[in-house]
Amino acid sequence: MEQSSIPQILEEIFPKERIRSRLIDLVSYASDAGFYHLVPKAVVQPVTEEEIVRLFKFSHTHQVPMVFRTGGTSLSGQAVTDGILVDLSRYWDKIEILNDGAGVKVQPGIIGARVNQYLKKYQRKIGPDPSSISAAMMGGILSNNASGMCCGVEKNSYHTTRFIRFILPDGQIFSTALKEDYDRFLVSCKDISEALINLRKQVLEQQQLYTRIREKYKTKNTVGYSLNALIDFEHPLDILAHLLIGGEGTLAFIAEAVLDTVPDPAFKATSLLYFPDIYKACKAIMPLKDAGAEMVELMDRASLRAIEDLQGISPDIKLLPETASALLVEFQESSLEALTLKVDAFLAQADTLSLLNAPAFTSDAAERDFLWKVRKGLFPAVGAVRKSGTTVVLEDVAFPLPVLGDAILDLQILFKEYDYNNAIIFGHAKDGNIHFVITQSFNTDEEIAQYDRFLKDVVRLVVSKYDGALKAEHGTGRNMAPFVETEWGGELYAVMKQIKEVIDPAGLLNPGVIINADEKAHIQHLKLLPSVEEEVDRCIECGYCEPVCPSRELTMTPRRRIVVRRVLAAMKQSNEKDYKELLKQYDYDGLQTCAVDGLCGGSCPVSINTGDLVKRLRRENHSNRANKLALLIAKRFALTEKLARFGLQMGALINKCFGKTAMLKLTKLLRKVWRGMPLWSNQLMAPPSLKVLTVAQPVASATQTIVYFPACISRVMGSAAEGKKNSMEVFMSVSAKAGIGVKVLDPLNGSCCGQIFSSKGLSQAYQYTAADITDRLWNATAEGKYPVVMDVSSCVYTLKHIRNSLPPEKQRQYDKLVFLDSVDYLHDMVTPLLKAVQKKNNIVLHPVCAVEKLGTSGKLLKLAKLFANDVTVPVHAGCCGMAGDRGFLFPELTKSATRAEAGEVGKSAYEGYYATTKTCEIALSEATGKNYESILYLVDELT
Numbered sequence: 001m002e003q004s005s006i007p008q009i010l011e012e013i014f015p016k017e018r019i020r021s022r023l024i025d026l027v028s029y030a031s032d033a034g035f036y037h038l039v040p041k042a043v044v045q046p047v048t049e050e051e052i053v054r055l056f057k058f059s060h061t062h063q064v065p066m067v068f069r070t071g072g073t074s075l076s077g078q079a080v081t082d083g084i085l086v087d088l089s090r091y092w093d094k095i096e097i098l099n100d101g102a103g104v105k106v107q108p109g110i111i112g113a114r115v116n117q118y119l120k121k122y123q124r125k126i127g128p129d130p131s132s133i134s135a136a137m138m139g140g141i142l143s144n145n146a147s148g149m150c151c152g153v154e155k156n157s158y159h160t161t162r163f164i165r166f167i168l169p170d171g172q173i174f175s176t177a178l179k180e181d182y183d184r185f186l187v188s189c190k191d192i193s194e195a196l197i198n199l200r201k202q203v204l205e206q207q208q209l210y211t212r213i214r215e216k217y218k219t220k221n222t223v224g225y226s227l228n229a230l231i232d233f234e235h236p237l238d239i240l241a242h243l244l245i246g247g248e249g250t251l252a253f254i255a256e257a258v259l260d261t262v263p264d265p266a267f268k269a270t271s272l273l274y275f276p277d278i279y280k281a282c283k284a285i286m287p288l289k290d291a292g293a294e295m296v297e298l299m300d301r302a303s304l305r306a307i308e309d310l311q312g313i314s315p316d317i318k319l320l321p322e323t324a325s326a327l328l329v330e331f332q333e334s335s336l337e338a339l340t341l342k343v344d345a346f347l348a349q350a351d352t353l354s355l356l357n358a359p360a361f362t363s364d365a366a367e368r369d370f371l372w373k374v375r376k377g378l379f380p381a382v383g384a385v386r387k388s389g390t391t392v393v394l395e396d397v398a399f400p401l402p403v404l405g406d407a408i409l410d411l412q413i414l415f416k417e418y419d420y421n422n423a424i425i426f427g428h429a430k431d432g433n434i435h436f437v438i439t440q441s442f443n444t445d446e447e448i449a450q451y452d453r454f455l456k457d458v459v460r461l462v463v464s465k466y467d468g469a470l471k472a473e474h475g476t477g478r479n480m481a482p483f484v485e486t487e488w489g490g491e492l493y494a495v496m497k498q499i500k501e502v503i504d505p506a507g508l509l510n511p512g513v514i515i516n517a518d519e520k521a522h523i524q525h526l527k528l529l530p531s532v533e534e535e536v537d538r539c540i541e542c543g544y545c546e547p548v549c550p551s552r553e554l555t556m557t558p559r560r561r562i563v564v565r566r567v568l569a570a571m572k573q574s575n576e577k578d579y580k581e582l583l584k585q586y587d588y589d590g591l592q593t594c595a596v597d598g599l600c601g602g603s604c605p606v607s608i609n610t611g612d613l614v615k616r617l618r619r620e621n622h623s624n625r626a627n628k629l630a631l632l633i634a635k636r637f638a639l640t641e642k643l644a645r646f647g648l649q650m651g652a653l654i655n656k657c658f659g660k661t662a663m664l665k666l667t668k669l670l671r672k673v674w675r676g677m678p679l680w681s682n683q684l685m686a687p688p689s690l691k692v693l694t695v696a697q698p699v700a701s702a703t704q705t706i707v708y709f710p711a712c713i714s715r716v717m718g719s720a721a722e723g724k725k726n727s728m729e730v731f732m733s734v735s736a737k738a739g740i741g742v743k744v745l746d747p748l749n750g751s752c753c754g755q756i757f758s759s760k761g762l763s764q765a766y767q768y769t770a771a772d773i774t775d776r777l778w779n780a781t782a783e784g785k786y787p788v789v790m791d792v793s794s795c796v797y798t799l800k801h802i803r804n805s806l807p808p809e810k811q812r813q814y815d816k817l818v819f820l821d822s823v824d825y826l827h828d829m830v831t832p833l834l835k836a837v838q839k840k841n842n843i844v845l846h847p848v849c850a851v852e853k854l855g856t857s858g859k860l861l862k863l864a865k866l867f868a869n870d871v872t873v874p875v876h877a878g879c880c881g882m883a884g885d886r887g888f889l890f891p892e893l894t895k896s897a898t899r900a901e902a903g904e905v906g907k908s909a910y911e912g913y914y915a916t917t918k919t920c921e922i923a924l925s926e927a928t929g930k931n932y933e934s935i936l937y938l939v940d941e942l943t
Contacts, residue, residue: 006041006084009062013054018045020087023578024585027567028560029085032069033132033542035391035442036077036478037527040067040085047091052253053171055086060169065508068249070108070137072559073543074144075394076477078248078513080525088139089546090553093900097122098258103162105258108139111547112146116264117875124261127155130473131376134603135544142254144475145222145246149375150295150330152431153217155262156473157245158226163258164241168192168251169504176241177258185237195502196236199495203230209491216488220398220433220472222246224484224514225496243499248475250510251503265332267339270368273327274320274356278412278425281325282405284353285429288329291346297328297375298429300408306424307374316357324356327429328375330368331361339363377605378426379437379542386422386439388531392540393451394437397462398472401432407466411436414461418454433472442526452523459483478525481516532569535613536562538606545600545610550881550897555589558600558610564590565613591617593893595883596759597849619761630757630765637712637769638750644716645687652686678888683922687716688726693744704829705741706820707780708732711792712752713918727918730936731791734826737943738833745780745788753790754805755798759884763805770802774810777817784816789825791934793850793916794884796821800854822916823851826939827859831866834943842870843912844905846932848920849879863935864914867942872910876900880923887923898927905930914938 007021020029020043030039041064046052059066065083072079072089092109101122106115112133116125128141129148136146142164147156163177172188174181186193203209210231217228229242244252275281278300288296301324308317331346333339343361350359362368379394386392399407408425415423420438427434438454441447462468463486470480470487485493500507500515512521531537545558556564564586571579594614601609622630633640651663663680670677693710710728725733735742745751754769777788790796799819803811820828845864847857864871881887881897905913905928913932915921921932 003041006062006064009058010042010044010084013051013058014044014046018047020044022585023582024556024564024589027582028556028563029087030080031527031541031559031563032072032074032079033540034075034077034080034477034479035393035527036080036525038080038082038525040081041083043085043087045087045090049167049173049255052086052167052255053173055084056167056169056171056253059084059508060506063506063508065511067510068108068139068143068253070139071111071132071135071543071546072140073132073136074140074477075396075474076471076479077525078144078475078477078510079140081510083508089137092139101261103258103260105256106138107256108137108142108254110138112136112138112141114547114875119261120264122261123264123266125264126259127151127160127262128157131379132542132544134376135542135547138257139249139254142245142257143247143249145226145473147220147428147431147433147473149297149428150332150430151262153220156220157259158228158242160260160262161242161245161257162260164244164254165256166241166244167253167255169506169509173255174237175256176237182235182237185240189236192240192502193236195498196230196239199498200230200234200239203227203495206491212489212492216469219400219469220428220431221469222473222475223469223471223480223487224476224493225499227488227492227495230495240503246475248477248510248513250500250513250515252509263334265334265339267334267336267363268330268332268368269339269343269361269363270328270330270371271359271361272314272371273329273353273359275325275327275354276321276356277323278325278408279405280354281327282408282429284327284355285401285404287349287353288327288346289430291349292331292342293329293346293430294332295328295330296428296430298425298427298434299326299328299375299378300425301325302422302424303378303426306378310374312370313374320356328371373605375426378424379435379540379605387441388537389443389529390439390441391527391529392437393440394435394474395455395458396427396433396435396472396474397458398431398433398469399462399466400468403466404429404432404434407461407468408434410461410465411458414454414457417457418450420454428472431472432468442528448523448526452520455522459486463487476514478512478516478521481512481514481521482519483522484514528570530566530569532565533613535608535610536565539604539608542605544605545603545608548599548603548878550595550597550879550883551593551893553899554893554896555593558604558608561590561594561610561614562608590614591621593890595879595881595886595893595897597879597883598853599849599879602853615759615761617761619763622761627762627764630760630762631768634752634757634765634768634772636750637752641712641716641750648684648687648717651680651684676889678885679891681888681922681926683925684717685722688714688728690715690728692726692729692732693748704739705743705786706735706789706825706829707743707745707777707786708735709745709751709777709780709788709790710748711790711795711918713795714791715748717918717922724933724937725940727791727934727936730934730940731822734830734936734940734943737940738830740829740833743780743786745776747776751776753795753798754802755795755884758798759886767805770805771807771810773799774802774806774814774817778813781817783813784818787818787820789820789822791822791936792918793821793823793848793854793856794920797850797854821851821854821856822934822936823854823856823860823863826935827856827863830939831863834939836867836942838942840868840911840938840942842872842908842910843868843914843938844872844874844910844930845935846877846880846901846913846915846920846924847873848915848917851916860916860935864938867938868912872908874901874904876904880920880927882919882923884919887919894923895927898923902927912938 067081068086069079088109092107094107096105101124128146130146165175226246423438539562549557596611598611667680757766881893887894913930914935924932
């Protein structure tokens, strides 16, 4: 079928905006977290089950294969296709909490960690807990039968799924929650029902098959289909429903599932234990398991070396011997007393283990979270330090626990034999499940052949020598499809083939995954990672960054921005026409609609800030003329500020004369002529009076003194809702109540932190502004004597990162300056001197990006709880996409970024809505129809 005709035919099913068929869409969706690469013919985003049914019909009519993808964190090649890629990450994210958290109903497009956020107040969570849970979505968690660090084989997706609703390739829809569907399935799907009944009978009648299945699932195993369904269930509908768990999207579409949840104990204690070698670490697993450890995570010396330079990690790691290993251990209990007893019981016998360190357990949430973040980021961390141009390969095997140490030693021998000198081993030791990572180039036939030989030796080691599982939790995919029969034997592999043939007889649903006749499928369609640039080369496309990206539903995500950079590098030399087309599309999708908020850097295990990459690309795209103009504006910023105030004054006057939406309508009209025209927001008002700043707080009588630097945003658009004080007045009022002396920055006119130039990549203007503001603050603070307080979080974040843009002499001055956000100021200095005279019942809090990056979101929450009985931080709270002025230039970005949060906030009524950055408050007010204002207002109102 002709590629060009596919989008046109798909328009019979979907509106154009939900068909992604441009070059940039196809190449950016060609990659997932694994090391296989297929370019889809089109990407579609269905909304309803009806559209899915019609999509199945399209697939069969035109013989075009189809693959469903949610988070794209799969590692074995099960989420890529050269057919139709069905993206479920946007419209399929509904959730319903059942029976006070005992159960949860989910759609495939909701992130696993988000489900747990909803369940947190019930002290429950879903059973599966994969390392990628912050980005993996429920569709993939179910389809890959995800497990993870503490769920073992009892709490995985298979065992915790109660009901499932699915659509078969023939378009029929069934739900195991509906009693009538059981009888309907027998009649409507007679061929499938009879085949499953006969296969169950075959397994039950042949003792060796029954025993083989039972034994295989005593350890983690996701190789092939979940054959335990044939002996765990009697009715063919139940059998089929559980075959879909771990079916990797090859049998049907999972539309909805109900899962039983598991307890999430409130009290936890974690420790990192070091051992002389990996064998002795393995010998400690059973004692830890017997002591009741919930999690036991193994890390070899190479793993520890990959993380030893991370900020916050203990420097002792570097001093460990070359053979050392570690176990990351956690105990969990529902009470502190029970937890203490369990930890003490283990510590009493710890001297019987070959430990290099005295065990020290921590219950501090921040310390525990850090340790688990390090562990969960091991795979990407190793990938980030690989040699440029190589691909990171993560294999996932399981061994019977008694032979785990011997099996690991054998694997290490293989690494040496194949010169994988940087290979690492880590994993869920309590379950005998280990992961090993190698870095491999696929640029030549010899390199591909080497990987082929290595993998076949791994198969022989795992299957023939130790009777283990080739895939414990990552799914078969394309990676292990040629070896399913090797592990399961001919008879049971034939059972799997029959399952596929009777349910998907056309073989169009995720073909080549699980069942694949090609003996070389594992070395076909390999992903190449060419050397491009430093930020890009470190990325392994894991997708952990995607959930926090404000443009994820509008244009691109950080991962896809990097994927396209790689494609551009390859195209530049070989395909000039496509290169030019892709580069043109990348301008809007990749550069203009990136908010450069940097939250992706916090989610990335190796701290790749794609915003910094975009800033650099913007900088390189600027002409000399643009840079000179920006520098002129920076040098005349006082005039710029006056013009901005005048513009807002005129806008407010026009609205007063011609109606409240006059400016909005006018700027909408002008944007049709000139795209660069900022869109007016109805949240904007006439600029505030600056008179309050001329009345400085008495310094002599104050116990503490600060230098107040009102952000240019506050000075230009600092007014709040009509009839309220502006943010500068509120700041001065709060300070006066606390008896804190205030020196206003002088000279104030024309002062700027430089964020407006930094975000646009205007380096000359940014460097000038950084030096200028450092001079002003150096003088105003009496050479660093007083701390600098700002009322806009993003400006403080900018100030804290200008050092590298300063000349050496200015850096010495800068190092003596102290910068405080309004959150720090209120939490550390103001509230200890004030008492709340009353509290609000319930408020909403939006931690802006800068607060997250500054690490003060915890302070913000504590601060809010001093003044409200109930503080809600929306589950979907994230970057609003405003990015200073980006939301005025690309309002579609803020609309998309705030969609989910606005929907969540709109479900309830609150007594106040608070944030810490004016432009973010504008975006959120616009999205929700509520008045978001600075947290300063809350403190001032209630003290």
